[in-house]
Amino acid sequence: MVVVGCALLGLLVGSFANVVIHRVPQGASIVSPPSACPACATPIRPQDNIPVVSWLLLRGRCRACGEPISARYLLVEIACGVLFALVGARIGWDWALPGFLLFVWTLLVLAVIDARTRKIPNRLTYRLTPALLTLFVLAGLLSGDPTTALRSVLGGVAAFAALLVIALISPRGMGMGDVKLAGFIGIGLGYLGWGYVVLGVFAGFVVGGLSGMALLATRARSRRDLIPFGPYLAIGAVVAVLAGDTLIRGYLRSVGLA
Template sequence: MPTTLAFVIGLLGLAVGSFLNVAVSRVPAGRSVVRPRSACPGCATPIAARDNIPLVSWLLLGRRCRTCRVPIPARYPLVEALTATLFFAEALRFGRSETLPAALVFTAGLLALAACDAEQFLLPRRLIYPTLGLTAACLLAAAAATGQWHRLGVSAACAVGGFAVFFALHQVRPAWLGFGDVRLAGLLGTGLGWLGPWYLVLAVLAGSFAGLLVGLALMAAGRATRRTRLPFGLFLAAGAIAAILAGAPAVDWYESVSSPYPADTSTLTIVRHRP
């Protein structure tokens, strides 16, 4: 994909990130993401269009509400900038392929879920299910366009498998996993299964390892104990996004060393000797 077009998709990510902020603020409270229009949580003044430009308005306002001067949380520009960056990176990663729309929808949903989990230790069904439905619809369209129905089947199998494994863990030790994590595993299986089952495994391993490192670091700093809760959904979402963007070399290497057959038989040459 040309860098210019990827940049345009990155700008689209800014707008999507702005909407994700609305979803993160309202969905956990059971409020509509459509009405009423955005307003300052401090003074309830509706936000003017000039103050609602993603990332730019936060900088021009000096990180404060124009009316009451209450600080605007850093989560707003962070989500917007991160969404734009990931959209740009995935546009370069997938190019003009049928996989790109599903990857963008999947990533946007994961960012919203990660933010909710980081702030409230909550993975709302009202975010998981729409992300699941939109991702599945995009993958269905990709399968119809390319004829790769087997990949759609792998995606469905990974969704069921991921949900089943996490459900079993939840039943054995509910303190380890909330049921939101179980639902999230099904979503991860859907989005990553299209790329291959090992991407799902890699995402779970990477997310678990990241969570372990953060927990150990907090304990070493005296800011957490063994009983301190950590937003596991945040780490799973980060592992999934990392698997999408950077997991291909690791998956290709593992498949090459674990397969008993040559990775590319097209390069083999048959030499015929005269008797």
């Protein structure tokens, strides 16, 4: 039940994620005007705006002008549905569920925007970070465990501070957008435990480092190109939420601590 409900909700808010991904980097409003074809500006009719289904029925083309509509729209909706279903399965019916859904939705949006524009917009982090913190503090208090609420706050501060130090030491690779994103990630992972905060940031660096080496090796990127780091931090955070339990226990067992 939770998983199916989350998947459907994910497809719906995946549509909205596309609007945010498209409009926020342009500085446009995300509520008006209603969705329109990027090529001919014809407003999209409600029956053509059904997540995933409409894109497939129209074969990825605008009904009015026939211009192709990027497969990114389809992929973001599917990714959002899948992420929500996985979070539903992992967290279950819990006070923390809304927080973790907002968590993965935001990470998906910021990762795609960062990959496209190499910027993580303050307009999003400044609004969504307090919203996320509120959800997790409430979840901690409502589930009768104030220490998880406190750990959420401290996790955010610690991850922000850790990336700030790294950004100051090596200002080339990392921007303040990444530091703010790390603060956002620390809030969600802090709710689960300190091991998750460490694992999430570490996994981000591992995935980022490996991809960076692969891109350099295949000469797809030269060393001077700026490789956006946000998507890797986001992937690391999602891995920590979904598989952190297994990974942390495996690690503790391998070093003989569990």
